[in-house]
Amino acid sequence: xxxxxxxxxxxxxxxxxxxxxxxxxxxxxxxxxxxxxxxxxxxxxxxxxxxxxxxxxxxxxxxxxxxxxxxxxxxxxxxxxxxxxxxxxxxxxxxxxxxxxxxxxxxxxxxxxxxxxxxxxxxxxxxxxxxxxxxxxxxxxxxxxxxxxxxxxxxxxxxxxxxxxxxxxxxxxxxxxxxxxxxxxxxxxxxxxxxxxxxxxxxxxxxxxxxxxxxxxxxxxxxxxxxxxxxxxxxxxxxxxxxxxxxxxxxxxxxxxxxxxxxxxxxxxxxxxxxxxxxxxxxxxxxxxxxxxxx
Numbered sequence: 001x002x003x004x005x006x007x008x009x010x011x012x013x014x015x016x017x018x019x020x021x022x023x024x025x026x027x028x029x030x031x032x033x034x035x036x037x038x039x040x041x042x043x044x045x046x047x048x049x050x051x052x053x054x055x056x057x058x059x060x061x062x063x064x065x066x067x068x069x070x071x072x073x074x075x076x077x078x079x080x081x082x083x084x085x086x087x088x089x090x091x092x093x094x095x096x097x098x099x100x101x102x103x104x105x106x107x108x109x110x111x112x113x114x115x116x117x118x119x120x121x122x123x124x125x126x127x128x129x130x131x132x133x134x135x136x137x138x139x140x141x142x143x144x145x146x147x148x149x150x151x152x153x154x155x156x157x158x159x160x161x162x163x164x165x166x167x168x169x170x171x172x173x174x175x176x177x178x179x180x181x182x183x184x185x186x187x188x189x190x191x192x193x194x195x196x197x198x199x200x201x202x203x204x205x206x207x208x209x210x211x212x213x214x215x216x217x218x219x220x221x222x223x224x225x226x227x228x229x230x231x232x233x234x235x236x237x238x239x240x241x242x243x244x245x246x247x248x249x250x251x252x253x254x255x256x257x258x259x260x261x262x263x264x265x266x267x268x269x270x271x272x273x274x275x276x277x278x279x280x281x282x283x284x285x286x287x288x289x290x291x292x293x294x295x
Contacts (some may be wrong), residue, residue: 004128007121007262008052008151011134012059012102013110015040016091018154028277032185033083037091045286046196047133052292054121054262057095059088059168065112067187067247074247075188097271098287099180101262104254106273114252119140120257126144126274127259131158138184139242140164141175141250169201177210180245181234192233209242210234248288266291 019039024274026035047055047265063077063085077085088104095102103113114132121130132139135152143164146165150159172179181200183191206222207213214220217231224230234241267287275284 005054005124005259006052006128007054007056007117007130008047008260009048009114009117009121009130009132010044010055010057011114011132011136011139012040012057012095012111013090014134014136015043016059016087017084019043020087026280028280029279030277032086032090034087034090036084037094038089038280040091041283044095044098045152045283045290048264048290049286052150053264055264056101056117056257056262058102058105058108058110058117059092060102061088061092062106064171065105065109065111066107068103068273070246071189071243073188073190075186087263094271094274097116097268099267099271100267100274101257108251108254111125111136112251112253113255114139116252116254117141117247117257118148119252121262124150124259137175137179138187138248138250140168141172141248143162143172167295169197169294170204171208174204174208176245176248177208178269179248180210182240183244184248187247189247191244192241194226194230194236196235199224199226203230210238210245235268264290264294 016036016288020036023039026038028034063080064217065187067074068076073094092102092104105113118130118132121127130148132149133151133153135150139150140159143159143161146160161172168178174210179199181191181195182197183189185268199288201226202222202224203213213234215231217227220227267284271287272284275281
């Protein structure tokens with residue numbers, strides 16, 4: 001494949017949640033709900049049939065992570081339908097049986113795994129492009145030029161580094177600082193009072209990081225209404241903002257990923273058994289056809 005490898009890293013948690021609410025119910029031969037699992041597998045097969053050669057999937061095997069110990073308001077699995085939660089393990093089993101590497105995260109989160117895998121892939125000179133297959137704004141911090149990009153598979157939108165700047169008003173490196181100021185309701189931290197998209201983007205576009213923002217509004221060289229109040233809030237709650245930034249900053253500790261291990265080589269024998277239990281043998285046929293086409 002020379003220097004033309006393209007890597008697709010898929011947010012399995014996002015896909016499972018989306019399909020749980022979007023696809024019809026499907027029960028396997030034992031009566032277990034598997035509609036969302038089958039939806040994700042169909043989606044992965046479509047990705048592979050579309051030409052993807054190197055694919056990895058990350059999931060939140062446990063919704064909670066180390067971040068819950070840092071901030072009690074951080075997101076948990078509370079309120080998530082147990083029928084949905086019960087499909088995480090079966091999804092991981094199914095993805096592995098399909099022949100796609102899967103990273104079930106416990107102490108860290110799926111987003112951390114995607115960040116780690118993207119960094120590993122980016123460091124491989126054979127890799128032409130890395131697609132982070134998720135619209136999650138957290139992953140915008142991992143975008144690098146037009147080589148590591150986000151892909152919203154529903155809309156087909158590709159988000160490069162200039163696109164991140166156009167959307168958020170800041171470069172990818174400042175996304176954790178931006179989220180620290182404006183908050184992230186999906187992850188459960190509120191940001192700082194009075195800080196919104198415009199103020200955060202204007203200030204961080206100029207200063208980049210929280211530590212570089214002058215303590216006094218009179219020292220700011222950006223035109224911003226209400227600067228004095230915003231500076232006072234940031235001064236009084238800077239430690240809180242740094243904590244939120246820690247929550248927003250993706251870790252790159254694990255998994256240790258080798259690009260060659262992401263190459264799709266076909267399903268395992270177990271995949272046909274799963275497809276039979278789902279009453280979807282056509283999925284096994286599609287997976288076998290892919291294996292034949294890849295030689």
